[in-house]
Amino acid sequence: MSTRIGIVTFPGSLDDADAARAVRIAGGEPVALWHGDEDLKKVQAVVLPGGFSYGDYLRCGAIARFAPVMTKVIEAANGGMPVLGICNGFQILCETHLLPGALTRNDHLHFICRDQRLRIENTSSDWTRDFAPGQEIVIPLKNGEGGYVADEATLDLLEGEGRVIARYLEVNPNGSRRDIAGVCNERGNVVGLMPHPEHAVEDLTGPSTDGLFFFASALTSVLAGSHR
Amino acid sequence: MLLARVIVDVMLKPEILDPQGRAVQGALGRLGLSGVTDVRQGKQFVIDIDGELDEDRRAKLEELAGELLSNPVIEDYRMTVANDDEVRA
Numbered sequence: 001m002s003t004r005i006g007i008v009t010f011p012g013s014l015d016d017a018d019a020a021r022a023v024r025i026a027g028g029e030p031v032a033l034w035h036g037d038e039d040l041k042k043v044q045a046v047v048l049p050g051g052f053s054y055g056d057y058l059r060c061g062a063i064a065r066f067a068p069v070m071t072k073v074i075e076a077a078n079g080g081m082p083v084l085g086i087c088n089g090f091q092i093l094c095e096t097h098l099l100p101g102a103l104t105r106n107d108h109l110h111f112i113c114r115d116q117r118l119r120i121e122n123t124s125s126d127w128t129r130d131f132a133p134g135q136e137i138v139i140p141l142k143n144g145e146g147g148y149v150a151d152e153a154t155l156d157l158l159e160g161e162g163r164v165i166a167r168y169l170e171v172n173p174n175g176s177r178r179d180i181a182g183v184c185n186e187r188g189n190v191v192g193l194m195p196h197p198e199h200a201v202e203d204l205t206g207p208s209t210d211g212l213f214f215f216a217s218a219l220t221s222v223l224a225g226s227h228r
Numbered sequence: 229m230l231l232a233r234v235i236v237d238v239m240l241k242p243e244i245l246d247p248q249g250r251a252v253q254g255a256l257g258r259l260g261l262s263g264v265t266d267v268r269q270g271k272q273f274v275i276d277i278d279g280e281l282d283e284d285r286r287a288k289l290e291e292l293a294g295e296l297l298s299n300p301v302i303e304d305y306r307m308t309v310a311n312d313d314e315v316r317a
Binding site: 058059062066094095097100101102104105106107108109147149150151175 | 240243244245247248251296297299301302
C-alpha cells in the first residue's frame with residue numbers, strides 16, 4: 001500500500017494541485033485535506049502548499065494557523081509526523097511556532113520569480129534524507145514575503161544544530177538572514193522551505209526534477225518508521 | 229448602551245528591517261520633505277465592543293493581541309482603551 005500524504009487546501013492556496021502531482025510522481029498517494037477538516041484521513045505525512053491562504057490578510061499564514069485542520073496537523077507534527085510547509089506553508093509553520101523565526105517582506109520589496117540554485121545543508125531531516133550531503137539543486141522560487149528572520153541567538157542555534165536544511169546560492173533573492181532557504185525543527189520531521197520543489201518534478205515543466213527528492217525523502221521516512 | 233473601543237497598535241520590532249518604511253522614507257524625500265531620518269510602518273486595529281470592557285474581555289484581548297494581531301517573533305503591540313468621548317465621536 002502506498003504512503004498517504006495529505007495536502008491541505010486553504011482558501012487561497014495555489015500549489016495544492018502541483019503538490020499532489022509531485023507526491024504521485026514520487027510514488028505516494030496524495031490525499032486532499034480541506035482547511036475545515038477535523039481529521040487527517042489516516043495520512044502519514046502532510047504538505048502545506050504555497051499560495052495566499054486567506055488572502056495573506058493580517059500576516060501571511062496568520063489566519064491559516066487557526067484553521068480547524070491545523071489543530072490536527074500541529075498535534076501530528078508534535079507526535080513526529082513528517083510535515084513540509086512550502087512558501088506560504090513555511091509561513092504558516094512559523095506562525096504556529098512549529099518552526100522558529102518568521103518570514104518578512106523581501107528586502108527589495110519586489111515579488112520575485114526565478115529558478116533558484118540551492119545547497120542542501122541537512123540530509124537527516126524527514127524531507128531531505130534522500131539528498132546527497134551538500135547536493136546543489138535548482139528549483140523555482142516565487143515570493144513577496146520570503147525574507148527569513150530570527151534573532152541572532154536563534155540563528156546560531158539553528159546553525160549549531162544543523163537545522164538549516166537549504167541555503168540560497170549565487171543570489172540571496174529576498175534578504176533572508178544567512179541565506180537561509182529552509183529550516184527544520186529539532187526532531188527533523190517538520191520542515192519549512194521557501195522555494196517550490198513541487199514545481200520541479202518533471203522535465204517538461206520544471207527547471208529540473210530535483211524537487212522530487214523532497215517528496216521521495218518523506219516516503220523513505222514513513223517507510224523507515226522514522227515518523228515515530 | 230455601553231460601548232468600548234480598544235486600539236491595538238502593532239509595530240515591527242526595532243531590530244527587524246522594515247523595507248516598506250524605508251521605501252516610504254525615500255518617497256517623502258523625493259516629494260520635498262527634507263531631514264527624514266527614519267520611517268517605520270505599522271498597523272492599527274480599532275476594535276469596538278458592545279457592552280462593558282470587563283476584566284475577562286480585557287485579558288482575552290491582551291492574549292489575542294499577542295497571539296493573532298501580532299507575531300511576537302517580529303512584532304510588538306500596544307493596547308490602549310479609548311475614552312468615552314473618542315468612542316462617541
